[in-house]
Amino acid sequence: MAAATIVHDASEAVELCASYGLYLKPITKMSISVALPQLKQPGKSISNWEVMERLKGMVQTHQFSTLRISKSTMDFIRFEGEVENKSLVKSFLACLDGKTIKLSGFSDILKVRAAEYKIDFPTRHDWDSFFRDAKDMNETLPGERPDTIHLEGLPCKWFALKDSGSEKPSEEVLIKVFKKFGEIRNVDIPMLDPYREEMTGRNFHTFSFGGHLNFEAYVQYHEYAGFIKAMNALRGMKLMYKGDDGKAVACNVKVSFDSTKHLSDASIKKRQLERQKLQELEQQREEQKRREKEAEERKKEEERKQKELEELERERKREEKLRRREQKQKDREARRNKKKLEKMQAEEQKKLQEKIRLEERKLLLAQRNLQSIRLIAELLSRAKVTLESCLFRIISRANKNENW
Secondary structure (H helix, E strand, O other): OOOOOEOOOOOOOOEHHHHHHHEEOOOOEEEEEEEEOOOOOOOOOOOHHHHHHHHHOOOOOOOEEEEEEEHHHHHOEEEEEOOOOOHHHHHHHHHOOOEEEEEEOOOEEEEEEEEEEOOOOOHHHHHHHHHOOOOOOOOOOOOOOEEEEEEEEEHHHHOOOOOOOOOOHHHHHEEEHHHHHEEEEEEEEEEHHOHHHHHOOOOOOOOOOOOOOOEEEEEOOHHHHHHHHHHHHOOEEEEEEEEOOEEEEOOEEEEOOOOOOOOOHHHHHHHHHHHHHHHHHHHHHHHHHHHHHHHHHHHHHHHHHHHHHHHHHHHHHHHHHHHHHHHHHHHHHHHHHHHHHHHHHHHHHHHHHHHHHHHHHHHHHHHHHHHHHHHHHHHHHHHHHHHHHHHHHHHHHHHHHOOO
């Protein structure tokens, strides 16, 4: 779907749901074809941009809201233009259709054809003939008759609950918006069903060219009159959103009648059964994941314990090794101390023995000195006695001689 465009003039907008700022605005598109002449000179080409600028100049005081090239060939250029209001379409067509363009440097003129854009929208004849001719439809049953509208390209943000902080569309808002046309029997927003993508193999999260998330929805009315009223209201219209600031944007929405029995009781029941199976399968997967997770956690716990044991064993070995190393160091230290002590004791013993030897020598010398003294004394004593004896004999002789 095309991106949302800014709306400068919302005078033709019709209220859809004012509380959510939603309106319907007429589609004001036109298709413009410019026939190109045969280029006779090689290497010469016609500028698409120049042709577009000439078209913009041909509408005089008016302006296109958007003008883009939808197809370009050697024979023609097709443009898709849009204006602000439906009332301007005829004025634009009058300025463009049947007119010609003269480009600088080209002698041939370019013919312009313009027509109102043909909107791809089903008619009452389309759905009446489809349900009448379909062999597998029972028009007495809901969902198998023209009662369900299929909408594609609805902006999610526009249908989100106010003040919810979410940009997901809400079935409650969808019902509130479309109940304007009649009592609603059922709605379905596939993207809100987490199992739908797996059930259908489709991706319901789609983006517009502007990067906004869009969604598709089914709206089923109780009465055929509500369906008719809604289809007539949506025909030739695009969806417009007006914010609290008064600024408005609009986008094209694809509208069709449901031909797939999407909201028939049988289809709803089938989806419920499929959803139930998927839920059970998901529960089984979750249970399997839980068991696998528990097994993984047990394995991790065992590995953790094993690592702890290994770490404790390594720590024990490290401590044992450290103890042995310390013991060896202590033993070495003890041996060194013992050797040192023995050496010190040997030195002390040696010193003591030397001291004893010296003392013994001193004692011996003293004894010898004493013996010498005693001997000398004895000798002196004897010499004295001898001397006294000699003196006595001398004296005695002398006395004798005197007597003579």
